[in-house]
Amino acid sequence: MRIQRITGSSRIGLKCFEDQTDSKNAHGRTIPGPGGTGVRATLFSPRPGRDPATVLARPATRTLLLPDDSEDIGREALIRTRWMTRVVLAWVAVIGWAALIWMLGGDSFSFSETSRTMAPWIEWLIGDIDVRTRYQIYLAVRKSAHFAEYAILALLAFRAALISASRTHLATAGWIALFIVATLASADEARQTFSAVRTGSPRDVLIDVAGGLLAVLGVLVITRRMRSPASVGTSG
Structure with a gap:
């Protein structure tokens, strides 16, 4: 038989x-x-x-x-389901953070609106200062927020790209993250040119991209050092 x-x-x-x-x-x-x-x-x-x-x-x-091989087939299906769940959650985080950035770029968070919110805190921390110094502090805080927002977006997009493809394609994931950062930054500043209370600026686009670039480069350097044979031998 x-x-x-x-x-x-x-x-x-x-x-x-x-x-x-x-x-x-x-x-x-x-x-x-x-x-x-x-x-x-x-x-x-x-x-x-x-x-x-x-x-x-x-x-x-x-x-x-x-x-x-029913056990092997079931195990492969479970692994694939878990991987798909991780991919979906990773990109949901990217989309959610991008939506937050887009909301912060609206008229409700213009310079005049946020300065009224920051004024009491600055006076409490620094004390009574002249108008010019206060303006420079407001501007520095806003530009730092730009930098940090897009640095976080780049990290989330970098992670999502790695999970979706292969963890060995670090450079590809970095380019994908920078593309997402540059696209959103350009679109956000472009729509602000049509606003009555905000002004779009190419300089802000450069600040946003710089934040994303620094985040991606930092992750690449750290990851490659962790994967290098020297670090593996030292840790062992």
């Missing part, structure tokens, strides 16, 4: 065993399955009223199709 096992990769294997006859002249055998479970393979049974000798006179070699 030949047992033909079908796997997930369509590889076929033949296995021979000697069939057994039970009290009803039904020929079969329990095939060991995954985890010690058995699969009953019935070869044939004579019809009522037929002579079993006639049935047994048929050729003794038959082919039976049985599924195989």
Whole structure:
């Protein structure tokens, strides 16, 4: 008797065993399955009223199709499901942070609006200062916020790109992150040119891209140092 096992990769294997006859002249055998479970393979049974000798006179070699490697297939499906979940969550984080940046670029967070919020805090920290110095502090805080926002966006996009593809493609993930940063920064500043209370500036685009570039370069340097043979030998 030949047992033909079908796997997930369509590889076929033949296995021979000697069939057994039970009290009803039904020929079969329990095939060991995954985890010690058995699969009953019935070869044939004579019809009522037929002579079993006639049935047994048929050729003794038959082919039976049985599924195989069910545990491996289930494990691969579970791993793929977990990977897809990580990919979706990683890109949801990117989209969510990009939406926050887009909201902060609206008219509600213009210079005049945020300066009124920051004024009490600056006076509490520094004290009474002249208008020009206060303006310079406001400007520095806003530009630093630009830099930090897009640095975080670059890190999230870099991580999402790595999870989606291969962790060995660090440079590709870095370029994807910088493309997302530059695209969002340009679009945000472009829409501010049509605002009555805000002004779009190419300088702000450069600040945003610089924040993303510094974040990506930092991650690349740290990751490559961790993967270098010297660091592995030192840690061991």
